[in-house]
Structure formats: structure tokens, C-alpha cells
Amino acid sequence: MPTIDDRLHELGITLPNAPAPGGSYVPVVLASGMAYVAGQIPAVDGEIRFTGTVGRDVNEDTAREAAKTCALNILAALRAALDGDLDRVRRCVKLGVFVQCVEDFDRQPEVANSASDVMLAVFGEAGRHARFAVGANALPRNVTVEIDAVFEIV
Amino acid sequence: MPTIDDRLHELGITLPNAPAPGGSYVPVVLASGMAYVAGQIPAVDGEIRFTGTVGRDVNEDTAREAAKTCALNILAALRAALDGDLDRVRRCVKLGVFVQCVEDFDRQPEVANSASDVMLAVFGEAGRHARFAVGANALPRNVTVEIDAVFEIV
Amino acid sequence: MPTIDDRLHELGITLPNAPAPGGSYVPVVLASGMAYVAGQIPAVDGEIRFTGTVGRDVNEDTAREAAKTCALNILAALRAALDGDLDRVRRCVKLGVFVQCVEDFDRQPEVANSASDVMLAVFGEAGRHARFAVGANALPRNVTVEIDAVFEIV
Numbered sequence: 001m002p003t004i005d006d007r008l009h010e011l012g013i014t015l016p017n018a019p020a021p022g023g024s025y026v027p028v029v030l031a032s033g034m035a036y037v038a039g040q041i042p043a044v045d046g047e048i049r050f051t052g053t054v055g056r057d058v059n060e061d062t063a064r065e066a067a068k069t070c071a072l073n074i075l076a077a078l079r080a081a082l083d084g085d086l087d088r089v090r091r092c093v094k095l096g097v098f099v100q101c102v103e104d105f106d107r108q109p110e111v112a113n114s115a116s117d118v119m120l121a122v123f124g125e126a127g128r129h130a131r132f133a134v135g136a137n138a139l140p141r142n143v144t145v146e147i148d149a150v151f152e153i154v
Numbered sequence: 155m156p157t158i159d160d161r162l163h164e165l166g167i168t169l170p171n172a173p174a175p176g177g178s179y180v181p182v183v184l185a186s187g188m189a190y191v192a193g194q195i196p197a198v199d200g201e202i203r204f205t206g207t208v209g210r211d212v213n214e215d216t217a218r219e220a221a222k223t224c225a226l227n228i229l230a231a232l233r234a235a236l237d238g239d240l241d242r243v244r245r246c247v248k249l250g251v252f253v254q255c256v257e258d259f260d261r262q263p264e265v266a267n268s269a270s271d272v273m274l275a276v277f278g279e280a281g282r283h284a285r286f287a288v289g290a291n292a293l294p295r296n297v298t299v300e301i302d303a304v305f306e307i308v
Numbered sequence: 309m310p311t312i313d314d315r316l317h318e319l320g321i322t323l324p325n326a327p328a329p330g331g332s333y334v335p336v337v338l339a340s341g342m343a344y345v346a347g348q349i350p351a352v353d354g355e356i357r358f359t360g361t362v363g364r365d366v367n368e369d370t371a372r373e374a375a376k377t378c379a380l381n382i383l384a385a386l387r388a389a390l391d392g393d394l395d396r397v398r399r400c401v402k403l404g405v406f407v408q409c410v411e412d413f414d415r416q417p418e419v420a421n422s423a424s425d426v427m428l429a430v431f432g433e434a435g436r437h438a439r440f441a442v443g444a445n446a447l448p449r450n451v452t453v454e455i456d457a458v459f460e461i462v
Binding site: 186187188244245247248249253255256257258259260261262263264266267270271274282283284285286287288289290291304306 | 330331332333334335336337339340344345346347361404406408444445446447448449450454456
């Protein structure tokens with residue numbers, strides 16, 4: 001049976017290095033069979049790739065790229081917390097998606113979809129999750145998207 | 155002993171059809187004895203009923219109606235995920251309430267109360283939940299309120 | 309072995325009275341080995357201490373004090389829910405930090421750190437948590453910070 005790492009390879013996805021937290025917290029907490037992943041920003045190897053407000057500084061396509069990058073960081077953080085073994089994921093339970101946008105931008109779901117689609121592609125049925133997607137007037141370091149997550153693990 | 159469906163009938167509440175998710179996700183995930191309900195918007199049978207920003211386009215009373223509609227959608231989604239059996243709810247654990255509003259609107263708790271009151275009315279003591287209620291500058295499809303939820307189930 | 313109350317004493321921290329909820333909800337729900345703490349605002353004994361928007365009405369240092377006050381309210385609410393026994397905390401799992409700020413404020417992590425640092429100081433290794441920190445255009449009662457939390461308990 002193919003592993004999640006096989007699946008990542010098949011999808012052509014190389015996970016970034018596990019992100020260092022940007023404050024007094026940890027990237028992942030394992031508790032009672034769940035993994036709580038801290039809010040991830042669209043940085044790669046410590047360098048922020050997507051900043052700006054959707055509808056003013058950046059467009060929806062760029063925001064979707066930002067959301068995908070957040071999703072890859074979630075997986076990278078999770079893999080590190082699971083000692084490299086993403087096959088311990090039983091279910092992607094929930095994503096919390098914050099999109100930095102102007103007041104009249106209303107397509108947060110379309111932005112969030114590109115993060116959700118990563119979970120579906122990587123985990124299949126086990127990647128089907130609940131989610132909220134909302135706007136925010138401001139995010140840390142002016143990033144375009146921030147996403148946190150909860151996974152059920154074995 | 156009366157069922158939750160009896161209680162809904164007694165309260166004169168008819169739940170809407172379970173809402174379809176507005177993106178690449180599912181309405182409810184059941185994991186480790188909890189039900190995670192995706193962010194619900196004030197739509198009924200696929201048609202959005204409450205849009206606009208509190209303090210500019212709509213007033214607090216309208217926002218309260220929107221929050222109540224979100225709460226009913228949460229129950230509808232949950233009931234579908236529990237194969238029609240809301241008596242499997244042991245506890246309403248948490249609501250996360252986002253209110254689309256202008257900067258100087260500060261009565262998010264009053265808006266959120268009309269969703270919280272649904273849980274109290276339907277589940278009694280088991281409906282007493284934790285909650286956050288915050289403002290947002292923008293929400294999907296310009297809806298006035300979005301609410302997600304966590305329930306403990308048996 | 310020193311208790312958490314000893315540790316609070318050593319740190320010179322006196323917890324405020326457990327805050328009353330500002331709406332139709334409860335401060336803490338215990339479910340399936342977790343404690344879900346409702347969003348706390350920077351009030352002490354019912355009086356709100358920190359209002360205003362970071363970057364316009366208040367500065368970052370004031371926001372950090374507000375975040376610390378929220379953290380102390382989280383501990384006060386949790387202690388009350390645990391019948392006075394904070395030694396039942398196995399882990400601080402997650403904080404959700406909302407900072408009321410102007411659009412171009414991007415230091416939400418620095419504000420959130422002063423809440424996170426409370427958890428680290430009080431619980432040591434068990435205080436290391438996941439977190440999101442985001443901006444909000446508006447918060448209840450015009451407070452500067454609102455924070456909710458999840459703890460694992462025994």
C-alpha cells in the first residue's frame with residue numbers, strides 16, 4: 001500500500017522544511033489523539049513569499065498560491081511532529097482559514113479551496129475536513145493568508 | 155423521555171435542509187467522539203438570506219436573525235452527519251462566531267447570543283457552550299455572520 | 309513537588325476572579341478530557357481595562373498588557389472550572405488570539421507572545437501550545453485583544 005510520502009512524490013510535492021514558530025509557541029501539539037497545528041503563514045524556509053491584501057495589493061490567484069503554501073507548511077510541521085511519519089494521520093479534521101482582504105472581497109472560500117485541495121490530494125478520503133474561511137483586515141507580517149489545522153492521528 | 159426532534163417541534167423549529175458546503179470540504183467531521191461542524195452561513199436551502207455589514211448595511215436585529223439562521227444550519231448539518239439522530243449529542247462544546255461589521259461595532263456578543271440561545275433552547279443544560287465572538291471586515295459571499303461549532307457526541 | 313498555585317505565587321501572579329461570561333454561554337466546557345475556554349477579554353473583576361485599536365488608539369505595549377490580562381482570565385476561568393485545581397492541567401494545547409488593530413499593523417505575534425509567555429511561565433513544558441494570532445477590525449466592547457484556549461486535562 002502506498003505511503004503518504006509516496007503520494008506526495010506522485011503529486012510532485014516536496015514539503016518545505018518544517019517552519020519555525022514566529023513567537024512563544026510550538027508548531028504542533030499532540031494531545032488526546034489529535035494534532036493541533038499552529039497557524040501557518042506562506043513562508044518557505046523562513047522567507048515569507050506572499051504578502052499584501054487581496055483586492056488591493058494582490059489578486060485571488062496569488063492568494064490561492066499563498067493558501068497552498070500555508071497548507072504545505074501545515075504538512076511539513078505535522079510530519080516533523082510525527083517523527084517523519086505522515087501515515088499516522090487518520091483524518092484531516094479541520095482547517096481555519098484567515099484571508100487578509102479588503103472589505104468587499106467575498107471569495108474567501110475560493111482562496112481556501114487551494115489549501116483544502118492539498119489535503120484531499122494528499123490524504124484522499126481521509127483529507128475531507130471541516131473548515132471555516134473568513135476575512136481579516138490584518139495578519140502577521142502582512143501575509144495574505146494564515147491557516148491553522150486539526151488532525152486526528154493514530 | 156422527549157427526543158431532540160420532539161424538542162425542536164415543541165419550539166416550532168423546522169430545520170432547513172442540510173447545507174451543501176461552499177468549497178472543497180465537508181460540512182461535518184466526526185473524530186474521536188467529537189463532531190466538528192464547518193463554518194455555516196445564513197443560507198436556507200442554498201439561498202443566502204442575510205448579507206451586508208453590520209453598522210452600515212444592516213442593523214443588529216438583522217445580524218441576530220442571521221446568527222440564528224447559521225445556528226439552524228449547524229443543527230441541520232449535524233443531524234445529517236448523525237444519520238438523523240440529534241439525540242447522540244452529549245454536549246454543545248463551542249461556537250466560533252464571526253460578525254461582518256464596521257470598525258466601531260462592538261456588540262458581537264449580542265449578535266452571537268441569538269445563535270447561542272438556539273443551542274440552549276434545543277439541548278438545555280447540554281447546550282451550554284464555550285464561545286468566541288469577533289468582528290471581521292469581510293466574510294464569504296458578503297454574509298453578515300459565519301459560525302462554526304464543535305459538539306461532543308456518543 | 310510544587311503545585312501550579314505555588315508557581316503562580318512564585319511568579320507574583322494573583323489571578324483575578326473568574327470572569328462572568330458576557331452572553332448566553334459558559335466560560336469553560338469540559339469534554340472528552342479537554343477544557344474549552346471561551347474567548348476572554350481584558351477585564352478585571354468585570355471592568356474592562358484595555359479598549360481601543362492598536363495602531364490608532366493604543367500602542368503595541370498596551371496591547372501586550374491586554375493580552376496578558378486575557379491570559380490571566382483564561383487561567384482564572386479554567387481554575388474555577390477545575391474546582392480550584394490547576395494541577396489537573398496536562399497541557400496548554402492551543403490559544404486563539406484576535407488583536408483589534410488597523411490594517412497596517414502586522415505584529416500580532418508580538419502581542420500574542422505576552423499571553424503565550426504566561427502559559428510557559430505557569431506550566432513550564434506543559435505550557436508549550438499551538439496558536440493562531442490574527443487581526444480583527446472590531447472586537448466586543450471595543451477591547452484590544454480577545455483570546456480563547458484549549459487545554460488537555462486529567
